[in-house]
Amino acid sequence: MNSEQQKSENRSLVGHLLILTAAMFGFGFALVPLYDVFCEITGFGGRTNTESVAVEEAPDLSREIRVEFVTTVNSYAPFEFDADLNSMTVHPGKMYFATFTARNMTENDKVAQAVPSVAPVAAAEHFVKIECFCFNSQEFAGNEEKAMPLQFIVDPDLPDYVDTITLQYTFFDTASVASNN
Amino acid sequence: MTTAVADAHAAEDHDDHGPTKGYKRWLFSTNHKDIGTMYLIFSLVMFFVGGAMAMVIRSELAVPGLQFVHPEFFNSMTTMHALIMVFGAVMPAFVGLANWMIPLMIGAPDMALPRMNNWSFWILPVAFGILLSTLLMPGGAPAGGWTMYPPLILQTGDAFPFLIFSVHLMGISSIMGSINVIVTIINMRAPDMTLLKMPMFVWTWLITAYLLIAVMPVLAGAVTMLLTDQFFGTSFFLAAGGGDPVMFQHIFWFFGHPEVYIMILPAFGVVSEIIPTFSRKKLFGHDSMVYAASCIAFLSFIVWAHHMFTVGMPLTGQLFFMFATMLIAVPTGVKIFNWVATMWRGAMTFETPMLFSLAFVFLFTIGGFSGLMLAIQPADVQYHDTYFVVAHFHYVLVPGSVFAIMAGAYYWLPKWTGHMYNENLGKLHFWASTIFVNVTFFPQHFLGLAGMPRRIPDYSVQFADFNLVSSIGAIGFGLSQLLFVAVLLTAKRGEKATDRVWEGSHGLEWTVPSPAPWHTFTTPPKARIANESFE
Numbered sequence: 001m002n003s004e005q006q007k008s009e010n011r012s013l014v015g016h017l018l019i020l021t022a023a024m025f026g027f028g029f030a031l032v033p034l035y036d037v038f039c040e041i042t043g044f045g046g047r048t049n050t051e052s053v054a055v056e057e058a059p060d061l062s063r064e065i066r067v068e069f070v071t072t073v074n075s076y077a078p079f080e081f082d083a084d085l086n087s088m089t090v091h092p093g094k095m096y097f098a099t100f101t102a103r104n105m106t107e108n109d110k111v112a113q114a115v116p117s118v119a120p121v122a123a124a125e126h127f128v129k130i131e132c133f134c135f136n137s138q139e140f141a142g143n144e145e146k147a148m149p150l151q152f153i154v155d156p157d158l159p160d161y162v163d164t165i166t167l168q169y170t171f172f173d174t175a176s177v178a179s180n181n
Numbered sequence: 182m183t184t185a186v187a188d189a190h191a192a193e194d195h196d197d198h199g200p201t202k203g204y205k206r207w208l209f210s211t212n213h214k215d216i217g218t219m220y221l222i223f224s225l226v227m228f229f230v231g232g233a234m235a236m237v238i239r240s241e242l243a244v245p246g247l248q249f250v251h252p253e254f255f256n257s258m259t260t261m262h263a264l265i266m267v268f269g270a271v272m273p274a275f276v277g278l279a280n281w282m283i284p285l286m287i288g289a290p291d292m293a294l295p296r297m298n299n300w301s302f303w304i305l306p307v308a309f310g311i312l313l314s315t316l317l318m319p320g321g322a323p324a325g326g327w328t329m330y331p332p333l334i335l336q337t338g339d340a341f342p343f344l345i346f347s348v349h350l351m352g353i354s355s356i357m358g359s360i361n362v363i364v365t366i367i368n369m370r371a372p373d374m375t376l377l378k379m380p381m382f383v384w385t386w387l388i389t390a391y392l393l394i395a396v397m398p399v400l401a402g403a404v405t406m407l408l409t410d411q412f413f414g415t416s417f418f419l420a421a422g423g424g425d426p427v428m429f430q431h432i433f434w435f436f437g438h439p440e441v442y443i444m445i446l447p448a449f450g451v452v453s454e455i456i457p458t459f460s461r462k463k464l465f466g467h468d469s470m471v472y473a474a475s476c477i478a479f480l481s482f483i484v485w486a487h488h489m490f491t492v493g494m495p496l497t498g499q500l501f502f503m504f505a506t507m508l509i510a511v512p513t514g515v516k517i518f519n520w521v522a523t524m525w526r527g528a529m530t531f532e533t534p535m536l537f538s539l540a541f542v543f544l545f546t547i548g549g550f551s552g553l554m555l556a557i558q559p560a561d562v563q564y565h566d567t568y569f570v571v572a573h574f575h576y577v578l579v580p581g582s583v584f585a586i587m588a589g590a591y592y593w594l595p596k597w598t599g600h601m602y603n604e605n606l607g608k609l610h611f612w613a614s615t616i617f618v619n620v621t622f623f624p625q626h627f628l629g630l631a632g633m634p635r636r637i638p639d640y641s642v643q644f645a646d647f648n649l650v651s652s653i654g655a656i657g658f659g660l661s662q663l664l665f666v667a668v669l670l671t672a673k674r675g676e677k678a679t680d681r682v683w684e685g686s687h688g689l690e691w692t693v694p695s696p697a698p699w700h701t702f703t704t705p706p707k708a709r710i711a712n713e714s715f716e
Contacts, residue, residue, distance in 0.1 A: 009368050010293050017360045021398050028402025028432060032417060035428045047425075074421065115420045121495050172421030 048118045048127055048167075059094035060156045066090075067127075067154070069098065070168040077173035078105040079112060079140075084147075092156040095130065100148045102171065104140035113137045114148075114169045123165045126155035137174055199699055208303075211295035212699060213280045216302050218597070220277030221590070223305060225666075227269030228583075230313070232659050234262040239621075243652035245642050255638035256324035257316070263327035267444065268351045269309050271578065274586045275447040276301075276358045279386050282593060283362065285690035285697060286380050288371030288706040293364040301357035308350035315340035326636060328433055329404065331418040331426050335411050345408045352397040359390035359397075366390075371689070371705045377468060380688050384471050385450030388478045392439045392446070395482075400436040403429060427492050434485035442481045445545075445577060446474055448585030449516055452538045454688070455592050456520050459535035460527030461685035466519040473512035473519075480509045490561045499558045506556035510549065517546055532683070533607035537588035540580055540615050548576030551626065566636075569629025575622045579658075580615070587614070587665065594668075595678035599696030602672050606664060613661035620654030 039047045067090055069083035080103040090096050104110045114134040118124040129135075133148035140146065154165065200206045200215065210216055237258045241249050250258070280298065284291055292298050315322040320338010323329075329344075337344065366387050370379070379387075406417040407429070416422025418429045449470075457464045464470065486494065486502040494502075520542050529535070551573040555561050564570060587610075594602050624647035629635075633644045640648065678695040693701045 006368065010364050013364050013367060014294065014360055017363060017394060020394055021356055021360075024395050025398035025402050028399040029406075031399075031432050031435070032406075032428065035425070035431060039425070113421050119493065121493050170420060174421050 048116050048124050049129055058156075060092045061094075063092055063156075064089050065092060065154055065158065065162070066164045067096075067152075068164060068166045069100075070166055071100065072168065072170045074170055074172045077112070077171060078110070079103065079171055079173065080105060081114075081169070081171040090154055092154045092158055095151060095153045098150045098152070100133065100150065100169070101145065102138070102140070102148060103145040104143055107142040109142060110140045111137050111174045112140060113172045113174045115172060117168045117170075119166045119168065120162060122159050123162050126158040126162075127165055127167065128153050128155055134169065209299065211291070211299055213284050213292045213295070213298065214597075214697060214699065216292075216298050217277045217279075217281030219302055220273050220280055220305075223302075224270050224272075224274035224277060224586075227265050227273070227309065228662070231262050231265035231270055232662065234258045234265070235655060236659050238262065239652040239655035241638050242640070242648050244649065245640055245645050247639055250638070252638045253321055253324055256326075256636065257322040259636050260323050260325065260327050261312070261316070264312060264323075264348075265309070266578070267327065267440070268348075269305070271444050271582050271586070272355065273305060275386075275389070275444075275582075276355075278382075278447065278451065278586070278589050278593075279358075279362055281597065282690060283365060283383055283386060284369070285596075285693065285701060286383050286688055287366065287369065287374060288689050288702045289365060289369035290700065290702050292361050293369055294361045297357050298361050301354045301361065304350050304354040304357075308347045308354065311343050311350070312347040315343050318343070328430075328437070329407065330433075331407060331410065331429050334407065341411060342408065345404045348404050349401055352401045355393050355397050359393040362386055362390040363394075371702075371707065373707055377471065380450075381453035381464060381467065381470055382447070382450035385446040385453075385474050388474050389443050389446045392443050392478055392481065396436040396439040396443075399432060400440075403432040403436065406432075427489075430489045430492060431485070434488045435482070437488060438485045439478070439481040441574075441577070442477055444582050446477065448541070448545075448582045449474060451585045451589040451592075452520065452541050453516075455534045455538040455588055456523050456542075458592070458683050458685045458687065459532060459538075460524045460529050462523055462527040463687075464519070465522035465525075466515075469515055470519055473515040476512040477509060480505065480512070484509065487556055487558075487561070490558050491565045503556055503558045507553060510553055513549055517542060517549075528685075530684075532591075533602075533604060533611055534588045534592035536608065536611045536615075537584045537591065540611070541584045541588065544580030544584070544615075544618070545577055548573055548578075548581055551576065564629060566634055567629035568625045568633045568635055571635050572622050572625035572629055575625070579622065580618050584614070587611075590665075591668075592683075593690075594672055595675075595682045596690060596693075596695050596697055598672045599678055599694075600673050601675035601678050601682075602668050603675060606668050606671065610661060610664035610668060613664060614658060617654045617657035617661055621651050621658050622654075624648075624651045624654075 066087055068087040069085065071081050071083055073079050073081050080101075082101055084099045084101060088096065088098065100114075102112065104112075116129070116132070116134050118127050129150065129152045131149060131151040133150065138146065138148065158165075200212065201209075207215065207219060210219070237250060238255065241247070241255055280292065283289075318339045320340060323334065323337050323340050323344045325334035325337060334344075335341070366379070366383060406415070409415040410417050410419055410424070416424040418424045418426045420426060453464055453470060484502055484506045486498065487506045490499060490502070531539075551569065555564055555570065555573055591602065591607055628644055628647050628651075631644065633640055633648075680694055681691050682695060683691075689702075689706055690697075692706065
């Protein structure tokens, strides 16, 4: 094989490999929307709805499910954040209300965002929030304390083996996240 | 064989442009042998730098309580040790072996893209210079673990952008090296060397190079997202902004699992060269070895979530990743049994390269089995992030990859230097390494099963005795590696090596003189000759 021919073959193979490299770099970013779709379909990662949905179901009074509330404040966020009730016993298909209370511990105005997560994963898509303070960011004046409502329904299609659902909220100071950026 | 040697000599005689003198020979080098040597020396230096960090870790862990270093610095040590050993020691060592040996094994005059070869090497010292400089920065070196999970890694001090930049550079270097390897293997083989006639080391590197091109860009993407999350207001991984930190783990391990095979497949290749030589037989099941390596490479893309069984995953996901992971034991078993079958009824001798290869087969299998234990999802919930995991991956990486690199270095050293190394010193190095590596890592299995968490500078007193044993082993293993330096320093004092070097050696690299002249195979050899030289 002469060297000119070799060079052109090398060049075309290098070209193909560079295209593969660029494609895989793109694939890394394509995983971001793919992951979102995947999580929404499967409830992977305990993801639940973050926008209101309307549900009409007949209540199943024969079945009792324990719903537990867990609250966490993200590191250094200057808030107090708690569920008014630690847990409640509910019937699938019936609508319930719960309230959470948060207080801004500083003198300054703050914006916060609660991010929900449901465990076990199998329950994530069956825990339906009708109205939730987590759908929007919450504004707080200095030292303001606020009661925040949650309205939810547990879908009667919840797998039989689930008798306890844990709803977890993490409270983020979005202003400090922004300034951190 | 004789004709090929005569050809090589004739080519050499007409070759009047030897290496330039002084630093320019190395800085501007486009010669695959010089660049291979630089890669190997660089990786040895990094092996000692990363090893020194391991000594800090094991000293701190020798007894319960905090004694020598601050916990933050301890965390930096575990993080930096991993980054340096993975990207600075193991990977460049295999690239060095590839640079030296692939052109010699396939009868090519040099790598296909010699100038890019120079770049891919010289980027590395810059990348690791940047990474090591973070030790002196405010906030300290990265301490969030080599896996760089957010949000913790975003709390790194001034070192953060330097960490990202150095990872980018390592990735660019690896990708350039891989492109070079692929183009060399595909386009520059000797005329009658078909793909399935290629030596196993060349085959495993071809597969490894494709793995690198497939996953290093994904890592580059993931760390770029970390960078933009920190400095440009994106929220890929920040929950407050709608992102998901768990997604980083998925993207990272989509890179990370193929990465572990990137570190072991060339080791399989090296061992597949050495065992036939010292068994004086052909490699048993050459083609099945090729298919097994390809299978392992394919499976590596669909098992990543076994690194993160505890993040919360639907049952079907857990089952899929568990069974897919266990499936890898099948092609790996094919390789192990092929090596054993190669030795079966062979006329075996036990020179240092063979000793390291035998230890590789045995000890890598232990690491493989503990990997299977970790793949059992219900058990992994208990083992996750314990010293059992540390014991597992050190068994596959130290008596696995590192032993294979050592075996390769001893095996080809006479070809590189033209002299036999000191066999007694080599054997001493082998036995010290093998004993101490087991003293270091075997007790860590027990610690992990008893529940000792990894990456923590202090521990409960119940773990004290095994930790002391492990630390003594680690210091012993570290000191044993100085014997290898002694072997290298005395490498040219031994008797002159023949072209063939080993009685049972086979393949084109043994048809050129020892030491291999600066230019080899300026005219392509016949692969048939190499095969005949064995039969």
